[in-house]
Amino acid sequence: MRQVAIVGAAMTKFGVSEKTNLEMFAEAGLEAIARSNLEPRDMEALFFGNCLGDFEEGQLHMASFAHAELGLPVSAPATRFESACATATVATRHAALLVGAGVYDVVIAGGTERATKMGTPLATRTFAMASQAQHESSAGITFPGVFAMATHLYAHKYGIPLKDLKRHMAGVAVKNHYHGSMNPKAHFQKKIDIDMVLGGMMVADPLQLFDCCPFSDGAAAVVVANAGKAKDLIKNPIYIAGMGQASNGPLYLQKDLTRVRAREASIAQAYKEAGIGPDDLDVIELHDCFTIAEILALESFGVYDFGKAYDAATKGETALNGARVVVNPSGGLKAKGHPIGATGAAQITEIVEQLRGESGPRQVEEACIGLVDTLGGDLGTVCNIILTNRAN
């Protein structure tokens, strides 16, 4: 495999948008191409992410239209990826694999989503389509419900009183909204406090409103290039050091939801390829779709032992300038927002900017190695990408 680099990355503001899925994607994509000192005609393929365009806009087969919107050559194939919330990370990984294999030299990957268009009842229904239809979504399980069940399991398994666990989970929300307050692209840019989290509407016991990420609109895109060419294009390519992806089935086969087996398998692949371990990470953008999800992820990575990450945020260990490792400096899905088809490419964009020292007030000092972590569905897909600003 050849070494592969990200040469350009960009995202739209996340939030509520009046723009179409294609317009948002073209804005992010054209900016990512421009930042790479390239033109649309230079793209050899499009790896396009979108989950629910059919429900949002009555649009299937969006990849071909996104290709046209960007002005890509007819010879460049456009392929749609759908891996629920991990969609854009999975798309980018496959882009990088084909560039690494020498099939292409320069491609564009990313995704777009216009989730707010659906309204909460339909959005909740369509998101639940990412649970197994015959045995699980038929019982009315929702995404907050999945992570709520994981929370109850976690409290019971580790003997932590639910009230204490919820206060520490609230600390995750407070931290990520604090980070989001420094991100002009974030859906929510206001700080919150623990009382606001614990006073919120109950969504799925024990998860309250501020334990949950929002439905968001937005797009993000990255240009992926063979590292040999990348250095000719820009002065500061960000290199892919390692990648992983793994799959697991329905909840009833996963059993203990506190252990995200797909993530444990995915991160092991990524660490092995990168030749690093959890202590080497300087900055992490992880999948905090719900507050408990950040805790579970940090344990899967080995940054904390199992049962030990629950108070990391309240102890200040994962905030900007924190003692351990900075987690979700962008504000995470919690505050930056979660347009599901775009999320992974936005996480990559944040890590690329952090490793280039371009993150302004939320810059992680001397960040050299960053981890992208995106979870799809009810813990059934995880994709990880480790990035570095140092060439091999």
Next chain:
Amino acid sequence: MEYKITFNHYQQGLEQGKFLGLTCNACHSVIFPPAAVCRECGSSDLTPAELSGRGTLRTFTVVRVAPEGKKPPYIVAMAELDEGPWALGNLINMNPDAADMGLIGKRVSLGRHMVKGDTYASDDTWVLTFALKDA
């Protein structure tokens, strides 16, 4: 390679109050609901089996913001069945507002209820239920 028990066959079992699964002849795991291969070892050498319908509640949530077409609040739970598999279903014989951590570890008996199809999943489906044994 044919399924020993299809989803339709499994549904017919539920309608009659039977919990149809499979036993793996290679590793002796019990597979529920039925599948093409054993999740534990990958073998397709499977024999139909009927489960006892008893288990222990492992986790739950009360859904208060529901998908389009569902009326909250309702309880979704997971139970570990006595034969080993876990199952997801609705806990039915209790007030959702009374659900708390004390449920975890309680003995439950399996049942089923009919969930009507909607615009997107058009089949009516028998879905598992759990009921507390001491209620």
